[in-house]
Amino acid sequence: EAGVTQFPSHSVIEKGQTVTLRCDPISGHDNLYWYRRVMGKEIKFLLHFVKESKQDESGMPNNRFLAERTGGTYSTLKVQPAELEDSGVYFCASSPAGANEQYFGPGTRLTVT
Amino acid sequence: GEDVEQSLFLSVREGDSSVINCTYTDSSSTYLYWYKQEPGAGLQLLTYIFSNMDMKQDQRLTVLLNKKDKHLSLRIADTQTGDSAIYFCAETPSGTYKYIFGTGTRLKVLA
Numbered sequence: 289e290a291g292v293t294q295f296p297s298h299s300v301i302e303k304g305q306t307v308t309l310r311c312d313p314i315s316g317h318d319n320l321y322w323y324r325r326v327m328g329k330e331i332k333f334l335l336h337f338v339k340e341s342k343q344d345e346s347g348m349p350n351n352r353f354l355a356e357r358t359g360g361t362y363s364t365l366k367v368q369p370a371e372l373e374d375s376g377v378y379f380c381a382s383s384p385a386g387a388n389e390q391y392f393g394p395g396t397r398l399t400v401t
Numbered sequence: 402g403e404d405v406e407q408s409l410f411l412s413v414r415e416g417d418s419s420v421i422n423c424t425y426t427d428s429s430s431t432y433l434y435w436y437k438q439e440p441g442a443g444l445q446l447l448t449y450i451f452s453n454m455d456m457k458q459d460q461r462l463t464v465l466l467n468k469k470d471k472h473l474s475l476r477i478a479d480t481q482t483g484d485s486a487i488y489f490c491a492e493t494p495s496g497t498y499k500y501i502f503g504t505g506t507r508l509k510v511l512a
Binding site: 291292319321323328329330331332333336343344346347379381383388389390391392393394395 | 405446489497498503
């Protein structure tokens, strides 16, 4: 069974540009989560989808971040326009319905210059 | 409030036991987790413990939970060089599915 995959693995963009990160969860997992780790700090929750619906988006830092999960399969996280403080590693995780343990992808390292 | 703390570094000799500690503040947390991150890789779930348990053992891993002190520990027996990684503890506050992570402990195993 394939694990959670994320694309790209690394993205370098200039301040003010737009970047879209993609996450493909484990097949059949209803729950999908986005987290990010900024500059060696703790990993912070961004938001949680149940199928295509946003269950909890309390961790989204501001309206420059837009997450979607159309059709309840893969998800995208768009940052527009990117700022220097957005640099970090963005992790995606998924879990089956009703399960607490989450399975993480390898992350996307975003560098904003 | 939600806060999870870990020491940043731990260095042990191969064959010794490692103990990684974590303190958390949300007493309503139902599950507590340990994840491992190797260089260039994602987070790998090692083990988890339900909040009504005191201890869980899984091969070389032993998790101890002191709910009164809100203290969680991960003991790795017979530590190997392949155990070198960053270890994160995480809690799930009651009523949510989101994880609250600690800062991670970088374990270095010396040959």
